Amino acid sequence: MKYLYTIDNSDHTKTDGSIASELDEYITIAGIREIYRSAIEQYPEECCGLILQQGICPCPNIQNQLHQLDPSNYPRTAANAFTFAAADALFLSRNINSTNPVKIIYHSHPDVGAYFSYTDKTSALYEGQPIYPVDHLVIGVQNGSVICAKIFRFIGTEYTLVAIIPGSNDKIFDQLIKGDYND
Ligand SMILES: [Zn+2]
Secondary structure, eight states: OTTSOEEOOSSOOBTTBOHHHHHTTTOOHHHHHHHHHHHHHHTTSOOEEEEESSSEEEEOBOHHHHHHHOTTTOOOOTTSOOOBOHHHHHHHHHHTTSSSOEEEEEEEEETTOSOOOHHHHHHHEETTEESSSOEEEEEEEETTEEEEEEEEEEETTEEEEEEEEEOTTOHHHHHHHHTSSOO
């Protein structure tokens, strides 16, 4: 899927290959299409899910239930937050060392742009280190279509943008879906 990314050109490449070739192992056009579809379907709420080494796993966002049950502890709704259900969180923590591990946690941002927010960072870290050895994909949805999606990786001491995937209305994405480029 080599034409799908714009990669930040800073020196973030791994010694064993580029980030793009690594991402190509588990990011597919079909997977991105499905993720974009669920981000659009769940707009104006956030969607969330997991990209595995092979396949993707869309997960329900239970933030609204948490907010309804306990608004003082969960002041945000699904419009601007996401929480995995216990079963999905358990799957995530147990599956990291499996033969088909989670590589990326994804969630969408309705109407605020694709960026890794302060809340995203604090919920991904424990004592300054990532809780899970995964990247994060944030899908920016605006007016019901995906503007773009960005992948963030913990490098050194902070999360850094390492790849941008074009939005659902982007010409390149359109060509990819129609098969003008090879996966
Ligand atoms: Zn976020």
